[in-house]
Amino acid sequence: MTSRPTAAQHLRDLARLRRVRDRIDREYAQPLDVEALARDAHMSAGHLSRQFRLAYGESPYAYLMTRRIERAMALLRCGDFSVTEVCFAVGCSSLGTFSTRFTELVGVSPSVYRREAALATEGMPSCVAKQVTRPIRNREAPAPELDLA
Structure with a gap:
């Protein structure tokens, strides 16, 4: 019991x-x-x-990976770093795992995102770009239900 x-x-x-x-x-x-x-x-x-x-x-783990991918997206948008540099900068130790998780959350590979995101967010303040490019997983998470009884 x-x-x-x-x-x-x-x-x-x-x-x-x-x-x-x-x-x-x-x-x-x-x-x-x-x-x-x-x-x-x-x-x-x-x-x-x-x-x-x-x-x-x-x-x-999924929350951690979402945070890492969000940060990676910001670094890739600025265009100053390679995909490999971004992978290690956000705490991932495997480029393959990073690329797989990135693609799952964002819908495109990091290299494609890097090419396309710079154009798509050009002229946007970084705070707005971060909001409109947030990974999908956060939007799909259900609202928490509290049971205090």
Whole structure:
């Protein structure tokens, strides 16, 4: 028999999840893994993954990759870096994995994006370009439902 978490425990978990999300946002270019994030949040890796998905609509790894791809998109738009340089600058260690994830989220390869995005966002302020070029996964994430009962 498993006991249902109290409202206070649920709020503590949400605060821990927010700290994990904030850490991913800050340290996206660093090597991060679910086990280390969970340990720092005083949760098991499985519990962190399940609760993070419930709260934010995607796993911690998917959230991390979305942050990395968003940053990569900005670097590719400026045109000063090669795809390989961007891959390593955003914390990816494999060009193949980076290219695959980029293509899944954006719909085109990094090299195609680099060629086309510079033209498509020319003249736009960077804050507007970031918003209109946000990866698809964020738009598909369901709104979190809170069950405090």
